[in-house]
Amino acid sequence: MAVHSERVQTQSPGSGKAAVASTDEIVASGAGRTPKSGRPAGGPRVPARLTPYLLLLPAVAATVLLLGWPLLKTILVSFQNLNKRQLIQHLTEWNGFENYTEQLGSADFWRITGRTVVFTVVNVVLIMVLGTLVGLLLNRLGKKMRLTLSIALILAWAMPVVAATTVFTWLFDQQFGVVNWFLDKLGWHSMLHYNWTSTQYSTFFVIILLIVWGSIPFVAFNMYAGLTTIPKELYEAARMDGAGSFRVFTSVIVPIMKPFFLATTFLEVIWVFKAFTQVYLINKGGPEDLTRTLPVHAFLEGFGAQRFGAGSAIAVLTIVMLATLMAYYFRIILKQEDEL
Amino acid sequence: MKRQLIAAVGVAAMVVGLAACGSDGKKNDAGSGSSSAAGAKNYSGKTLTVWLMDGSAPKGWTDSVKSEFETTYPGAKVDFQIQKWNGIGAKVTTALSEGSVDVLEIGNTQTAGYAASGGLLDITKDKDALGGADWAANQNESTVLEGKQYAAPWWVSNRVVAYNKDLWTKAGIAAPPKTLDEFYADLDKLKATPGVADPIYMPGQEWYTYFGLLTTEGGKLAKKDGDKWVGGLSTPEAQKAFDTYKKLQSYSATGPKDKDEATPQQKDVFGKGDIGSIIGLGWELPDEKTMAKDKIGFFPLPGKTADKASSVFLGGSNLAVAQASKNSDMAKDFLKIALNDKNEGLVAAAGSIPNKAALNSQVAGDFAKAALPAAQNGAITPNTPTWTNVENEPNPVKDFLTSALTGDYAAAAKKADDEIAKRMNQKQ
Numbered sequence: 001m002a003v004h005s006e007r008v009q010t011q012s013p014g015s016g017k018a019a020v021a022s023t024d025e026i027v028a029s030g031a032g033r034t035p036k037s038g039r040p041a042g043g044p045r046v047p048a049r050l051t052p053y054l055l056l057l058p059a060v061a062a063t064v065l066l067l068g069w070p071l072l073k074t075i076l077v078s079f080q081n082l083n084k085r086q087l088i089q090h091l092t093e094w095n096g097f098e099n100y101t102e103q104l105g106s107a108d109f110w111r112i113t114g115r116t117v118v119f120t121v122v123n124v125v126l127i128m129v130l131g132t133l134v135g136l137l138l139n140r141l142g143k144k145m146r147l148t149l150s151i152a153l154i155l156a157w158a159m160p161v162v163a164a165t166t167v168f169t170w171l172f173d174q175q176f177g178v179v180n181w182f183l184d185k186l187g188w189h190s191m192l193h194y195n196w197t198s199t200q201y202s203t204f205f206v207i208i209l210l211i212v213w214g215s216i217p218f219v220a221f222n223m224y225a226g227l228t229t230i231p232k233e234l235y236e237a238a239r240m241d242g243a244g245s246f247r248v249f250t251s252v253i254v255p256i257m258k259p260f261f262l263a264t265t266f267l268e269v270i271w272v273f274k275a276f277t278q279v280y281l282i283n284k285g286g287p288e289d290l291t292r293t294l295p296v297h298a299f300l301e302g303f304g305a306q307r308f309g310a311g312s313a314i315a316v317l318t319i320v321m322l323a324t325l326m327a328y329y330f331r332i333i334l335k336q337e338d339e340l
Numbered sequence: 341m342k343r344q345l346i347a348a349v350g351v352a353a354m355v356v357g358l359a360a361c362g363s364d365g366k367k368n369d370a371g372s373g374s375s376s377a378a379g380a381k382n383y384s385g386k387t388l389t390v391w392l393m394d395g396s397a398p399k400g401w402t403d404s405v406k407s408e409f410e411t412t413y414p415g416a417k418v419d420f421q422i423q424k425w426n427g428i429g430a431k432v433t434t435a436l437s438e439g440s441v442d443v444l445e446i447g448n449t450q451t452a453g454y455a456a457s458g459g460l461l462d463i464t465k466d467k468d469a470l471g472g473a474d475w476a477a478n479q480n481e482s483t484v485l486e487g488k489q490y491a492a493p494w495w496v497s498n499r500v501v502a503y504n505k506d507l508w509t510k511a512g513i514a515a516p517p518k519t520l521d522e523f524y525a526d527l528d529k530l531k532a533t534p535g536v537a538d539p540i541y542m543p544g545q546e547w548y549t550y551f552g553l554l555t556t557e558g559g560k561l562a563k564k565d566g567d568k569w570v571g572g573l574s575t576p577e578a579q580k581a582f583d584t585y586k587k588l589q590s591y592s593a594t595g596p597k598d599k600d601e602a603t604p605q606q607k608d609v610f611g612k613g614d615i616g617s618i619i620g621l622g623w624e625l626p627d628e629k630t631m632a633k634d635k636i637g638f639f640p641l642p643g644k645t646a647d648k649a650s651s652v653f654l655g656g657s658n659l660a661v662a663q664a665s666k667n668s669d670m671a672k673d674f675l676k677i678a679l680n681d682k683n684e685g686l687v688a689a690a691g692s693i694p695n696k697a698a699l700n701s702q703v704a705g706d707f708a709k710a711a712l713p714a715a716q717n718g719a720i721t722p723n724t725p726t727w728t729n730v731e732n733e734p735n736p737v738k739d740f741l742t743s744a745l746t747g748d749y750a751a752a753a754k755k756a757d758d759e760i761a762k763r764m765n766q767k768q
Binding site for chain 2: 081083084085087088089090174175193195197198284285286287288289300303304305306307
């Protein structure tokens with residue numbers, strides 16, 4: 001993974017726009033292709049050559065220990081029939097692909113997968129659109145308002161997920177929720193004791209609102225950070241050529257910010273796809289399992305029902321789906337690099 | 341530069357995100373400190389780890405048991421560890437696997453499951469020494485699997501109707517009802533009384549109450565058909581029990597149909613003072629400060645006729661020794677003390693029903709006195725290893741109640757029966 005992250009660092013938008021490319025060249029040659037400058041001509045001594053790897057070592061060790069090992073165990077467990085009995089008696093019962101065939105042959109699994117995909121798409125579209133708009137707004141605001149908005153965004157972002165979810169469950173509480181109270185005051189009297197977690201769509205509405213609210217700051221700040229790197233002259237030039245605001249966005253901002261959009265979208269896809277806390281805490285996948293998404297499914301099957309093998313198989317399948325998406329992302333990245 | 345930083349941070353986050361999806365079933369808890377080589381009856385320097393559930397052991401019981409045990413066996417120590425209910429299943433499994441617990445409290449509907457999983461020590465030989473000859477038959481049922489004794493019954497408790505005496509007086513009701521029809525009439529009176537929000541507060545997923553009504557009608561949640569389990573909610577008995585349940589629930593204007601009695605805690609709801617009655621356990625009552633004890637009255641949920649109250653779910657706890665315990669002799673001696681008549685009497689005095697009928701006279705408190713007669717008609721869920729699968733969240737019986745209250749009975753029953761059968765016939 002370290003290799004890939006370097007690649008992302010060095011790659012720069014292959015947009016092909018002449019005006020943009022010139023500024024990019026400077027950035028790319030400065031940060032990326034190091035051999036030209038900086039190193040002594042005779043080649044580095046051995047310790048110096050080792051330094052980068054030594055510096056990487058702690059991070060790699062932590063990753064292997066905290067992520068690699070559990071991942072390996074999960075994969076191993078997914079090929080076992082491991083329930084309460086086997087766990088207590090320390091029995092290892094390998095059962096080949098049985099957990100996988102059981103899941104892949106189950107209508108529930110595919111229904112949940114389809115639901116998770118739709119859930120992810122809705123969330124990511126909302127997050128990207130609203131986050132981008134807030135980012136653009138940040139760029140255009142005056143100093144004071146920008147500071148105010150930034151603080152508000154940071155507060156939303158800094159809120160621990162569990163705390164935020166708890167607050168949302170109270171906001172949307174049937175009896176004491178301020179949302180119902182407010183809707184009632186506004187004239188929707190039937191909403192006074194509306195039960196938000198009683199149907200699939202209203203429960204999803206609350207969950208999506210929570211996730212989108214919590215994710216906008218990340219996109220907005222990144223967008224704003226990216227926008228500050230666009231020189232003013234580019235906007236001026238575009239305006240001179242008669243471009244309106246929308247045209248400036250599509251022809252100047254989008255090409256320059258393409259890597260940002262790609263990276264952020266893929267990040268959000270992964271974050272939303274695996275969102276567990278919000279979905280589980282709002283209504284435990286209810287009513288009647290209708291808001292059960294893949295990570296919640298893995299947890300309820302694995303820990304809830306103590307069928308650790310089946311739960312692990314679901315987790316591994318989730319990882320495979322996300323890895324497929326990642327592969328697609330890296331393909332785009334690598335392609336762009338080739339074009340340079 | 342900023343852009344590249346963003347990209348780098350992003351990729352790092354992706355890596356973290358991906359791997360965090362996986363989760364491992366096993367958790368390494370530290371084992372208990374004691375080692376083997378037990379000198380007979382000399383437990384000096386050893387510590388017995390005992391797991392009790394949050395809010396379960398009556399006040400004074402733990403102190404009494406601890407001092408009696410530590411006096412009888414000088415130098416030995418008892419370490420009571422109170423466990424939270426949240427996620428208890430996986431925690432107990434881990435503890436039984438690692439041997440980090442010696443004696444543990446297990447719910448009576450869960451005991452068969454853990455016995456079959458090999459986690460509990462067979463204590464058939466010790467039954468008599470523990471006073472097993474006198475155990476109440478309907479309590480001991482849950483501790484036996486295939487003829488072997490895997491736990492000792494500790495206590496049970498059952499739900500009764502708790503009512504707000506002030507509101508009932510205000511509604512002009514002189515005495516607690518003796519039949520369901522009288523109860524409905526009282527609830528109607530309460531409904532017409534100003535200041536009463538709910539004549540009875542009853543969330544839609546109060547499946548223990550439904551279980552009692554089902555037992556009254558002679559129905560069962562699941563029955564064995566050959567060597568397969570089938571759900572019992574599509575039967576006429578289940579439908580009749582549900583009609584009663586639905587009628588009672590319809591008196592609860594504020595009770596959410598898709599929640600159980602713990603969300604929100606019904607004691608908090610009842611404590612607000614505008615709720616006529618609830619159906620609950622002894623500890624599901626407001627504390628003395630919120631509502632004075634003498635303001636709350638109790639009666640068992642009536643049956644159709646005055647001679648027999650509705651049946652109840654006989655929930656309770658057993659005490660078991662872990663198979664992996666390194667102190668099993670000490671654990672058995674602990675059980676002898678923990679379950680002796682003196683300590684079991686404390687359980688009764690605190691308002692639970694003790695494991696011996698002879699101690700019933702020691703049952704104290706208005707709640708327990710109302711609960712005791714109904715306990716005779718009490719029953720528990722099918723005593724089989726796979727029953728625990730049904731109680732795993734999301735519990736299909738709870739979902740069934742919500743869907744049947746808000747929609748079509750037959751479809752809801754069919755769906756729940758399928759899920760019950762699927763879970764009970766699952767491979768172990």
